[in-house]
Amino acid sequence: MQLETKKLLFDIFDAGSAIKRFVKGKSLVDYQQDEMMRAAVERKFEIIGEALRRLQISDEDVLEDIREYRKIIGFRNLLAHGYDAISDEVVWEICQDDLSLLLEDVSRLLDR
Numbered sequence: 001m002q003l004e005t006k007k008l009l010f011d012i013f014d015a016g017s018a019i020k021r022f023v024k025g026k027s028l029v030d031y032q033q034d035e036m037m038r039a040a041v042e043r044k045f046e047i048i049g050e051a052l053r054r055l056q057i058s059d060e061d062v063l064e065d066i067r068e069y070r071k072i073i074g075f076r077n078l079l080a081h082g083y084d085a086i087s088d089e090v091v092w093e094i095c096q097d098d099l100s101l102l103l104e105d106v107s108r109l110l111d112r
């Protein structure tokens with residue numbers, strides 16, 4: 001695996017792990033009421049999406065092992081460009097339901 005690929009995968013894992021720490025023990029209401037938490041979570045999702053976009057350019061083969069990578073890149077674009085259309089409920093659901101799957105995929109790739 002290329003060094004740049006490993007770096008991008010690490011960036012994804014690091015950002016996803018940070019999101020998990022940010023929301024641990026919190027509720028949707030906590031998330032909605034905490035502007036700093038929302039900003040931090042959204043920023044880390046932007047990093048994840050941008051790293052996946054860069055992987056798409058530099059090492060597209062690795063993306064075959066990352067579920068829903070196209071949707072994640074699209075979510076990053078929504079966060080960056082459609083900020084006024086972001087739903088706290090959707091972001092929270094992704095944190096709770098989908099992020100663990102991404103971290104599993106990336107962890108498996110990093111362990112290769």
